[in-house]
Amino acid sequence: MGKNNIQVATFGGGCFWCTEAVFLEVKGIEKVVSGYSGGNAPGKPTYREVCSGLTGHAEVVQVTFDADIISYEDVLIIFMTTHDPTQLNRQGADVGTQxxxxxxxxxxxxxxxAEVVIQQLxxxxxxxIVTEVSPLDIFYDAEDYHQDYYNNNQxxxxxxxxxxxxxxxxxxxxxDKLK
Incomplete structure (x- = not known):
């Protein structure tokens, strides 16, 4: 099995700590990076700026995966079924467009x-389901202390x-999809 079919996906499902922790346990996932995307403020946003809700960015994870081990469709299904895609601009107590x-x-x-998976689910x-489907513009890595947050702060x-x-x-x- 080579590294010829490495792909990247970017999702926001509430707090990026949650989404990151989920994907770190999935077989075929090579890397998960917490970050920000989907905003309109100039320059690289900070966590504090994103949390203000004023930049338009969402907390997201960028997932690098081996499509010979796990398909994009399966990655999406895991994403959609491990958060609540029916809540608009919130996940539980975390509220806001971020x-x-x-x-x-x-x-x-x-x-x-993505459109097919949303329809199927x-x-x-x-x-x-209120999950937004948008083109990726720019992905910004979050600050270092957000990376691998769950494993470092259980x-x-x-x-x-x-x-x-x-x-x-x-x-x-x-x-059946876990490491």
Whole structure:
């Protein structure tokens, strides 16, 4: 198995700490970087600026994966079923456009697959899926202390009460896709 089919996907599903922790457990995922995308403020935004909600950026993760091991479609299904894509501009107690559910596609093929997956999963949810599907413009890495946050901070309350349950859901729904 070579590294010829390495692809990149970018998603926002609320706090990037949660989404990052989920994908770090998935087979075929080579790298996960927390960051920001989808904003309109000039220059590289800071966490504080993004949290203000004024830059238009979403907290996202950029996922590098080996498509010979896991397909983009499977990556999307994991993303869509480990956060609540029916909540507009929020995930649980995290509220604001920076926490929106969003798929930033890198090419037209990703866009088409995202639209199909959203349609296929519509009946899985009680409410309408509000996940935004937008072209990726620029991805900015978040500050270093946000990278691998869950693994470095499992004792913190947010990790215990918000991220750990998401990981339990991942393990239940997608056990066959885990490392």
């Amino acid at each position: 926490y929106r559910s969003v798929i930033f596609y890198h090419n037209n093929e990703q866009k088409k697959i 519509a009946d899985y949810f009680d409410q309408k 004792e913190k309350g947010y990790c215990s009460f918000v991220i750990t349950p998401k990981l339990q859901k991942l393990r239940k729904l997608h056990a």
